[in-house]
Amino acid sequence: MSAEGAELLALRCDAVADLGEPALRDVVDHFDPALVYVVRDASDVRVVSRLRRLFDGPVVSATGPAAVRTETVADVSFLFAGSTALLEDAAETHPNADYVVCDDLEPRTDAVSLDATLAGREAAARYRARANGEPTFLTGALEASYDHVWEATVDGEAVRLPVRGVAPLRRSGGAELAALTCDRAGSVAVSSVPADRFGLQALTGVGPTTAERLRTNGYDTRAAVAEATETALCSIDGIGASTAREIVASARALADSRVVRRTADPVPPASDAATPLFVDIETDGLQPTIIWLIGVYDPERDAYVDFVDTEPTRDDPGAATREFVSWLAAKYETPSLLAWNGHSFDYEHLERFIARDAPEFHEYWREHVSTYDPYDWAVRRDNAVLPGRTNRLEDVAHALGCDRSGAAAALDGKTLAERIRRLLEGSNGPGSGANGGSDAAISPGIDWDAARRYCEADVRELAAVYDAIVAAPPATEEPTEHGANGDRATDDSTTQTGLADF
Template sequence: MADEVGAELLALRCDAVSDLGAAALRDVLEYFDPDLVYVVRESADVRVLSRVRRAFDGPVVAASGPADGRTETVAGVSFVFAGSAALLEDALDDAPPADFIVCDDIEPTTDAVALEATLAGGKSVARYHVRASESPTVLTGALEASYDHVWDATVDGRPVRLPVRGVAPLRRSGAAELACLTCDRRGSVAVSSVPADRFGLRALAGVGPATAARLRENGYDTRAAVAEAAEPDLRSLPGIGATTARELAQSARALAGSEVIRRTDESVPPAAETATPLFVDIETDGLQPTIIWLVGVYDPARDEYVDFVDTDPSRDEPGAATREFVSWLAAEYDAPSLVAWNGHGFDYEHLERFVASYVPEYRDFWREHVSTYDPYDWAVRRKNAVLPGRTNRLEDVAEALGCERAGAAAALDGKTLAERIRRSLEGSRSRRSDTDESTESPSEIDWDAARGYCEADVRELAAVYDAIVAAPPERGDTTAENGDESTSDATQTGLADF
């Protein structure tokens, strides 16, 4: 559960967890360790709701009828749950203070004729904002947890800003992705998510419903039981060959023991005797960035973290942070070795593009003297190691290895930061075109928290890298054999990992 950071709210949709057995449902609750559980209105099922209430020793709130309202305060954070937007109107004369309003009536609607988007229930929430002593963030189960938008409203001529966040599980191909929200007292929200089929025995590599049932039928009810099993015993099960048995055993040991399992003796680059790694992370305005506004670097040899941040980001000057970073890098290191998680899939591509576009005088230095490495690529794509996270996102692997985030950085995530930067960029452009400077709204970016988030990322990366290096290689790996067997690995890679 949350500490001084805020409260952990786990949002469930009944159809997303209806197929989970009792053990898998307990695993969901143990993994996310929420302070409270919210069951969204869509696909409501009293049978599933009852199972959740029996499994969770804490408040479980369901989006029920229009007359249902409830207030919960957990970990110092207050939530007002309203079964309808009309119920918020009824509470105007005695609006309880709240950090968050939770109401599934709140969702965008589009007028197909006027081609205008409006926020259903927005007027009720805006009036509540004006009357309440706080300015709560709105959470709605009508939208997925990836939704993050600030709406503008007017109440009696007074402008009101309505930050709206979705909480519902994310729809993916295959299983929905369950979302847990870290909600702090300032209304900030960070989202962590895991596919619903990565709990219980299904968390193991390549285990689908049929294999999970087969394991249970043969006495392997838990991941710990599989981890303790001898591989010949697993191979003796119907439909499980040598490769699958090895993958099962390795995945079970990684998850049950919260440890990295090295599948090969291939060295982890860069070789320590030839280079000292510099761990790096970039923050942008999205997956197709128009700006790199923060670059963080951790040098373990010096035990020093430095960052390069543009606190006045503008699309007119998108390369400011990159310029400061590469200038510093060239001055401090003759031949630096950079290490980034999924760096070959994101960080290095965009850093090289920004260096070429905005700091061209350093392009030759970057191409000829800077080496780049990616432990995610080495471990997962090249199948050199099995990682202990339910997904292979850096934060999930780091948490499985015992790295706990604290403070304001724990109430942030990369997507939320990118969205705030995007809004800031759009807002600054709008304000520059407006002659009335009084319309400028304060920045919603806590720069200290943002820098702390990036520092936590690179320090976690260093810890994960060290754990991979320290893990002893397994002997007798048979993954190269029996090439006709399925080597599908549900926990090791996929679109849900990034």
């Protein structure tokens, strides 16, 4: 559970139906939710019953009796409605909900006119008009990536309806289970893990067949696999030497919550290089038209600085980039920058924006600024195994003990990017919202201070992950005992997604 807000784990039964009890328990232990919500689509009473036996908190099923139920966890209040028809009366009996959960809420598009409408909008608007606060509406009819603010009219007054999806995400290769960190202000951060990354299948190189072979040979848990030797695993039919090495390294990384080095190659930059600066950029998507926030952490000074464009516009998408590179040139003659997945994203777009929007600094950038990518070194070049369920920065950092708090805990990069994109597209201008009809989606507000805290959390986590990679013993210097000082840390939970999830 996040230090700020309440964690809601939303499940589709068909996404977890094939998981055995140990793996399903691993789902619950990993996300550590305050409550579990089983969405209506593909619901299965057998799976719901298993969840209720495994989880000692509230499990709410959307296919239960058509009633209203409330749960308050971590000072955050959730109202669950079996149908939108129940919402109007619920405003009289339960007017203080921070979140209203109802799977009847679903956008629909007219096949002829292509106009979008929100099913259940009128009932939701009447609840919102009579409620004491400004609740956010959650629906299992939509994936957790959905984030729109709709507008309706009640008794001649405009009413805003923030709507978020909660259902698992559809990714290539299968569903990703999603947990939402919800704070009282309506901010929501989404974390997700592929549904097949629990139990023994959380280990790299282990699919359903290999997992069954491990169990048959007495390796029922990741901890048991972590204690095994490569030779012992090689004796199992279907597991070769290279797979055994991969499985053991992954098990030890997860079981001990530590980085496991696979080579003795030095971690860049070299020790005699300039003090590294950890960098993260926030954009409007994977093909950015604007860089609106750049955060930098200098570990030598333990100082964070950022460059944020709080009035972003497509007419001047390089304002933050100009401020950043001008500051960098003034402060650091030959800086070394580090960014997670930087070679595939941050550096490519920074150079493009500098060349276009700050051309006087382009030669300095190309000739005097060194760029490094710990993700590329560890994962793509196969130099180290990281302890997260995925190799996303937030997952790895959390597995190493870095927990987000405050405003950063209830934000994610994808949500920020989408909101910036809507702001740039002028969704509140003529032809939308109050000016153009109540069926339009309008742009949610952006908390700039929270966005800056989110970016700061990213670069500080990056520094912590980098330090853990550097501190891990090279492959030729295996520790004499399994785990740091022989002690095992069994918490291999991870958290939150970011822009890398686009």
